[in-house]
Amino acid sequence: MFSKGVRYMLLSTLFFALMNVCVKLVPHIPAMEVILFRSAISLVISYVALRRQQVSVWGNNRGLLIMRGLTGSTALVLFFNTLQNLPLATAATIQYLSPIFTTILGVFLVKEKVKPWQWVFFAISFAGIIVIEGLDATANSLYVWMGVGSALFSGLAYSSIRRLNTREHPLVIVFYFPLVALPIAGIYSAFNWVQPEGWDWAILLLVGLFTQLGQYYMTMSYQAEEISKVANLNYIGIIYALALGFILFDEHFELATYVGMGLVLVGVVLNVRYKNKLTKREARDREAALPKV
Numbered sequence: 001m002f003s004k005g006v007r008y009m010l011l012s013t014l015f016f017a018l019m020n021v022c023v024k025l026v027p028h029i030p031a032m033e034v035i036l037f038r039s040a041i042s043l044v045i046s047y048v049a050l051r052r053q054q055v056s057v058w059g060n061n062r063g064l065l066i067m068r069g070l071t072g073s074t075a076l077v078l079f080f081n082t083l084q085n086l087p088l089a090t091a092a093t094i095q096y097l098s099p100i101f102t103t104i105l106g107v108f109l110v111k112e113k114v115k116p117w118q119w120v121f122f123a124i125s126f127a128g129i130i131v132i133e134g135l136d137a138t139a140n141s142l143y144v145w146m147g148v149g150s151a152l153f154s155g156l157a158y159s160s161i162r163r164l165n166t167r168e169h170p171l172v173i174v175f176y177f178p179l180v181a182l183p184i185a186g187i188y189s190a191f192n193w194v195q196p197e198g199w200d201w202a203i204l205l206l207v208g209l210f211t212q213l214g215q216y217y218m219t220m221s222y223q224a225e226e227i228s229k230v231a232n233l234n235y236i237g238i239i240y241a242l243a244l245g246f247i248l249f250d251e252h253f254e255l256a257t258y259v260g261m262g263l264v265l266v267g268v269v270l271n272v273r274y275k276n277k278l279t280k281r282e283a284r285d286r287e288a289a290l291p292k293v
Contacts, residue, residue, distance in 0.1 A: 008221035009233040015214035017240035020092060021248060022207045023083045029194050031080035034207060035073070036185035039178035041208025046175040059172040061164060068160035068173060069180025071153050076181065078150035085143045087253070088245035090132060092237055093261045094147035096268050100125055101155025102162075103271065109159050115278070121271040128263030131256060139257075174215065235265055 023034055050057050059065050075098075082091040100122050106112035133144045164173055196204060238261065245251035 003224070005221045005224035006233065008217045008224060010236065012214045012217035012221060013234055013237045014240060015210045015217065017092075017237050017244060019207055019210035019214060020083055020088060020241065021244050022203045022210060023080050024088055024249065025203050026196075026200055027084040029196060029200065029204070030189070030192055031077055031084060032185045032188040032192070033194060034080055034204060035076055035181055036189050037204040038076075038208045038211055039182040039185055041205070042212060043175070043178035043182055045208075045212050046171060046178065050169075050171050050175060053169075053171070055169050055171060057172065057175055059168050059176070061167050064160055064164055065168065065173065065176040066180060068157055068164065069176045071156040071160060072177045073181040073184060075150045075153035075157055078146050078153065082143045082147040082150060086139055086147065087251045088249060089238060089241040089251065089253070089261065090139055090144075090257070091147055092241040093132070093264050094129065094144065095151055095154070096235065096238070096264060097125060097129070097148060097151035098154035098158065099268055099272060101152045102158045103275070105155050105159045106162075109163070115274070117274060118271055121267045121274065123267070124270070125264045125267030128260045128265075128267065131260030131263060170219065235269060238265060 023031075026034060047057060079091070079095055082094065086094075103112070103114060103118065104122070107114055129144065129148060132139055133141055161173055
């Protein structure tokens with residue numbers, strides 16, 4: 001029987017996968033317009049939640065909060081474009097590079113050290129991107145590297161969140177994403193509006209709802225279980241993506257593409273597990289260094 005934290009993370013991963021499907025179902029609607037609907041729904045839900053908890057929506061570190069919003073918005077624009085123009089599983093796999101960029105950026109932003117083995121893991125993942133870009137006939141190079149750019153900006157956003165985690169309420173951090181994204185998407189959409197028709201309205205609504213549900217259950221998972229025990233379950237999303245892509249979009253891949261996806265995931269998972277191991281070792285060392293009473 002799965003623990004509560006594991007069940008929550010599996011639900012979170014499923015809802016994010018369904019959000020990706022919804023974005024892919026409306027390729028005729030610009031990514032910015034999809035973000036407009038997503039941001040409007042997220043802004044309202046986040047605002048109501050903050051007011052109920054009597055937390056100021058504006059926060060205390062507005063510069064960092066705005067930076068988180070800008071980098072997150074850029075990442076989302078690039079990611080939605082890759083979802084609409086690449087096979088579902090390919091786009092999802094490339095997005096998993098974000099923890100690697102978070103680690104690399106940590107060297108410059110929070111003075112973290114990267115161990116030699118981690119560079120090996122990074123090389124494995126990027127080798128997978130080269131395989132996908134070079135051997136997958138369904139993967140347009142422009143959108144592959146756009147996906148890499150999305151992962152880079154996601155890494156910047158996560159780095160901002162790490163610096164804010166101890167300074168701001170989590171809901172304030174969530175609130176600033178749609179707060180920044182909404183006016184940007186609104187201005188773009190005003191000049192490039194594509195009228196949604198029929199089921200488009202329901203799909204755009206579901207993009208926002210699935211996103212909120214994914215974030216909610218991810219938060220619940222991290223509260224119910226140690227992060228190191230559930231974080232790797234995020235990568236089950238690739239199984240969802242492969243299955244949903246096959247069922248809904250008739251997506252098929254050659255063996256080389258599966259090899260490329262596997263390399264990306266192996267490099268990322270090895271890096272995450274290695275970091276968790278280092279964190280536990282450092283915690284034990286600090287505990288051992290404390291004076292005995």
